[in-house]
Amino acid sequence: MLNFDKLSLNIPETTKPRVVVIGGGFGGLNLVKKLNGKDFQIVMFDKQNYHGFWPLLYQVATAGLEPDAIAEPIRKMFDEDYEDFHFRLVRVLGVDPVAKTVKTMIGDLHYDYLVIATGTKANFFGNEQVKKYSFSLKTIPEALNLRSQLLQSFEQASITVDPENRESLLNFVIVGAGPTGVEMAGSLAEMRKHVLPGDYPGLDFSKMKIYLVEGLDRVLPPMSPEASAKTQKYLEDMGVIIKLKSLVDSYDGETVTLKTGEQIRSQTVVWAAGVTGALIDGLPKELIARGGRVTVNEFNQVEGYSDIFAIGDIAFMKSEKWPNGHPGVAQPAIQQGQHLAKNLRRLIRKEPMVKFDYFDKGSLAIIGRVRAVADLPGNVHLGGFIAWVAWLFVHIYYLIGFRSKLVVLSNWIYRLFTYERGTRLIIRPFVRKDDKDAEEFVMKNEM
Template sequence: MVTPETLSLNIPATKKPRVVIIGSGFGGVNLAKNLAGHEFQVVMFSKLNYFGFWPLLYQVATARLEPETIAEPIRKLFDKDYPDFHFRPVRVTNVDPAAKTVTTLVGELSYDYLVIATGTRTNYFGNDQVKQFAFPLKQVSDAVSLRSQLLQAFEQANMTSDPAIREQLLNVVVVGAGPTGVEMAGSIAEMRAHVLPEDYPGLDFSQMHIYLVEGLDRVLPPMSPVSSAHTHEDLEELGVIVKTNTLVENYDGQVVRLKNGEEIRARTLIWAAGVTGATVEGMPKETLERGRYVVNLFNQVQGYSDVFAIGDIALMRSEKWPNGHPGVAQPAIQQGVHLAKNLHRLRRNEKLEPFSYFDKGSLAITGRNRAVADLPGDKHLSGFMAWAAWLFVHIFYLIGFRSKLVVMANWVYRFFTYQSGTRVIISPFVRKDDVKTQEFMQRQQME
């Protein structure tokens, strides 16, 4: 029997400088790919054994893509061309920057250089009841659970004769109108218009309401007002009910209560309202600010020369970015590549080069031929051109030829048919407190 006591990290001893990377996201993977070679031993720790292409999570959640198309096994990314690279799918429980050690659930490891690339986690702003019943969208398992919830709700709505329960099952509330929330709301609206009426001809989908709730005064707050206005118009044309300057007060799994007193009956609430840094235990509190590690222009954590942070978990201020870089993939990718170069410079006793972020622009999509783009030089695109740019960029940055091919084939097929083949409930989702549904599902699965 395998127990934690029978496991160990089993990392070989080395005379090379050891770089320990915590996290397998855009920053960690790009750092390791540009670092692994003959000069360093590279060790990566992550709770997940895959690299996930998070910008497409919403397409898994709305049954447009299979989970495997946006996830690539870490071990597949680092083959024999990356000597002395070691991956361990374990959770880091503590770091000790004074002793220069990292502690995991199965053992401890010393390091010469530590890189924290843990990204973010969902922020519920202290609302534990919302946390209990809402659906986050931060990793593939979240997307699969949400897909099951949506498909089960449609099936149950098709089987109930109570119109109030049916409407509650069909209603969906998306909280947070950043890129994730906007894309999720638009995707569900397209399902309602083109897919669900064919799957459930007996249901009246005019009873299905999709709400997008945002606390600020416009959708897509990180993007330009021009793109925000275009997106708001697109969402309303798709039939999404947009509520800005509105906050969620509570949610009990049945009714969404807003701060203004309004109530929305819905069995599905998708939480895309905010994130906070996925910090690790052991780092001094003074290194943190607003849930992120304060770093200098070399990505060194404040007060340390051998501890680095990259990507969303890093707060790097500059004249152009006084509040740090945006929490998107590009800063993490660029910082990972740049830090690899600087670690090689450290190895050769050369002067470190400061990081400078090249902003390639921002994109968001709401549906077929509906997208917006903010480009360098204060240029803006909308409609088909922005949509085509979004498709190209996402295919380009997917890791792995198979993923690129499968996703592109899916999109081409769906462009002509609006259909997808992933509307299957493989792992039924049941809330932990829903005893009656648990009993029903158990009876369903009895031989």
């Protein structure tokens, strides 16, 4: 057990301006990379010690990739050659804008400039029952929990003699048809066709059903109607059951009930229906905009503060072109982090800051092997193999570290020709806290 009374942040005193960055995602990482350590002392706080490439979490969940293929230790990115950078694995409790301090579990730290880059978390819209029993997909531990649940479901389906129980084990409901939901549904459909029959020859996988539930009138609402139409056709060709204009009313761990009254028996529900900002205590509530994001101006300054900034998914920057703020994808975070680094250097040189102008490089989503869609600048819409190749190389490019790029690329090439997946090991059995039968089953198998 750690004795918190004997721990401290252990940050050296400095005469340079201190920049405290909360969050090691795309925004925080690119900010630190572009800042000059000779001009600033840079302190980064995060509750995990790695940077993850979250667009590929669904592949970890479906045994396509191992976790270390999409994550890189933060300390490894900034070695001893990177001057005056200090990373601390610690949970931030809040900020005090008046005292200009960040509060953590092991002490407070004064800042000259504060950058909030905490990203988002799953939004269950106040439905605590759904939150309790469904699986979100925002972190590596959540992806591993879901992977264990999927593999355990197949194992249990292969040995149960109860047809109704087998049906609920082989019914998978994905709520939310954005990129995460669509990619998850496509990946499960490919497993059902190419992988699972070989692993479980005694199971009839024609009875495995994949439901994709979306509240709006089309899949992939953030993308173009052309991309949505192609995606829906791809998914339907793969046997995914799509339910549009449908909202989840409740889920008790066994039955999904839609607002229409329709019920689906399922022991696995993946919640990809929305996100909300991962807020930090201490900022005025009136600054919180739609989606739980923090209102910022065109310089990424939090409204009302000259020394507090927010970047990435947590930042709500409204403009004529982006009345609902920037899309919650990696590119705005990357560009804002790089741009803010330049503006911070301008500030210490007493130069005026430059407004942020987001360059939209387009959107991509993959549905399965050689099936993808792309919305590119210039109103260009692609589908099929060309979009799949574009998706592949864009994701390889933005992975951190040469090893990760090599591992992921080799995995994808191998799967392209063999349809094979990862090792599919249940290394951390998942048991819900209130599921006594499952807990007893796991304990017996561990004896």
